[in-house]
Amino acid sequence: VSSEAEYLDRLNILWTCYALPLKEKNIVTAEDLNTLFHQWEAILSTHQAFYAELSTKLKDHTLNIGATFLKFSHYFTQYKAYLTNYSDSRDKISEMMTKNQQFREFCNITREDARCKGLKVMDLMIEPIARLPRYKLLLERLLKNTPEGDDSEYDVITSALNKVKEIAMENNESVSESEAIRKNQSDMIELTMSLSWGSHVDVSTLDLFEDPNRSLKMSGILLRQTRRAVRE
Numbered sequence: 001v002s003s004e005a006e007y008l009d010r011l012n013i014l015w016t017c018y019a020l021p022l023k024e025k026n027i028v029t030a031e032d033l034n035t036l037f038h039q040w041e042a043i044l045s046t047h048q049a050f051y052a053e054l055s056t057k058l059k060d061h062t063l064n065i066g067a068t069f070l071k072f073s074h075y076f077t078q079y080k081a082y083l084t085n086y087s088d089s090r091d092k093i094s095e096m097m098t099k100n101q102q103f104r105e106f107c108n109i110t111r112e113d114a115r116c117k118g119l120k121v122m123d124l125m126i127e128p129i130a131r132l133p134r135y136k137l138l139l140e141r142l143l144k145n146t147p148e149g150d151d152s153e154y155d156v157i158t159s160a161l162n163k164v165k166e167i168a169m170e171n172n173e174s175v176s177e178s179e180a181i182r183k184n185q186s187d188m189i190e191l192t193m194s195l196s197w198g199s200h201v202d203v204s205t206l207d208l209f210e211d212p213n214r215s216l217k218m219s220g221i222l223l224r225q226t227r228r229a230v231r232e
Contacts, residue, residue: 090125
């Protein structure tokens with residue numbers, strides 16, 4: 001519960017110290033704001049309710065970890081959209097730090113705010129990446145130390161663990177797919193830039209992006225057999 005309190009605090013810091021002031025001061029466009037903090041408000045709202053229930057039940061001595069996780073597990077699917085967008089938000093921040101002086105100065109000044117505890121915007125944005133894996137570890141350890149039996153919470157903890165595992169796996173696949181698409185686009189750009197005008201193909205008519213499924217399979221030195229020798 002104390003760990004959840006710390007996590008919620010960091011979610012709040014990003015929203016109140018970075019996201020909202022950027023919006024109010026019109027430092028970035030609405031489109032860029034959505035790219036930077038995609039789904040953050042929804043995740044924040046979920047964890048406010050999640051922490052409230054955990055802390056209340058802990059105080060009342062009625063805390064059932066497995067049941068509480070099961071109750072909120074469907075809200076954790078909100079992470080998928082955030083994680084899929086994460087590489088884009090990371091790139092956008094890097095771009096704006098370089099090209100947008102007002103944004104860069106705002107982030108540097110905000111970091112010195114006592115409420116931010118010296119945390120940079122990227123320090124906070126990476127927090128959700130590891131949250132569900134930590135929940136998985138928590139439930140696995142809890143299950144290991146819970147005896148089986150009619151009056152035990154073993155079964156409900158097992159159900160909660162399976163649900164968190166399922167969501168975490170889907171999220172990991174989304175992140176992997178997003179990173180793969182991004183890398184493939186980068187590969188296509190590099191290949192297009194490297195094509196030589198000296199070849200027999202008119203490269204000005206060659207569009208590597210015409211097929212979105214096209215991808216780089218292998219790269220290296222091609223050895224060509226001529227009549228006299230093997231040449232690179």
